[in-house]
Amino acid sequence: MFRDRVAWAAIRRALLEDGVSKRRICRETGIHWTTLQKILRHETPPAFSKRLRPSAESLAGEIDRVVAAGNLKPRDRRPTPEQIAALLTEQTGQPVTPVIVRRLRSPVLRRDHAWSEVLQRLDAALGVEARKIMVDLLTVEPDRLPLDRLKKLRSALRAASRPLPIVNDSLR
Template structure:
């Protein structure tokens, strides 16, 4: 592959300096045909296929593949053929004896529409996605529409599917309850795809209006197994405080006698968090979710020694949902000399 720089030097030698094509070919070690090509193009034109690629083993079945892909346009998206399924059908139904790769490449080109974009996805364990949809099924020789709910655990690809002949509130409740119960030991986060069906939306609204209290308890105790901060129902749950450092680690007893202002640094502090010194909760000034301030006096410290400093956050009103809430941080020592 010749570089853009070489193209420029050859063109300059012929066009600007007036050298002959034979002479330029000898100087640059290329053929006269390549010199003529470089004069026609200012940059390397790249490889261009003059004729479509021949597929002698696949060509007799191209019409069959086109027909399968055309039929797929009338089917729900999730029931359309993959390249692997087309390959299997060609072998089983039409006696195709070629390989899979050539079938896959041809199907990919046929399905390609515009420029493809790929976004890498990573799913931690416990993440699930729920989708509602419909599919054409044959039951007892009769084709009919089935309305289904599928719940997929993305990390393991474990899948749960339940279908009903109609979109009703009863069907929606049965599907949702069975899906959540099936994934109870794994589920930590659930995403529901956009619901296009007006009937399913109606069922979801009815469920929210009439079954919210029961649904909350069921989801908290059955699905989330007692639940924790990952539970989306634990909106009133308070995080356990984390203490990182004190503004000082050592003070004098004279400082205590004058009333020493101590700053506690950390995270997940809330308005109900309090600083506890040697087991006694004291009046606390909330500066932010990362800083608390208290005044240390002789009412707490009677003389030199070491005091234990912790932060406590009382539990919220989320106990009815089975949610863990609040807690006590680790202890840091404050030395009084």
């Protein structure tokens, strides 16, 4: 957006006082016609208004609370991100989008859980020493692997090996 106050005032002066045509101003300055219309409507560049968003930390607790309450319901009756966003918008009075809800509902912990299961399955299939060698051969830090790749690796290991005993409920 065009925000140069000096140029704004010079363009207004040229148009309103000196009688220079709008077409000539657009051609010489390179500004768009709609920008020129804004310059004529406002004496100074309009202030940028930033919408206040609720902090992610305050929303995370509320989202966890709503999701935990929804987990008690059957899967088809659990709240969707759109419903959670509408509920939080109503409660907080500030706009909350489904994108924010999705982002806060899928924390980095899922990557950690997937990675720990991959390590357990590799230990079961190869042994601890072989797993350490394979992890050392990775070109990317293991905790930086994209979640979709971890999920593919985990599903391949699940298909190739027998089921593991559940060590920790947080892995599921």
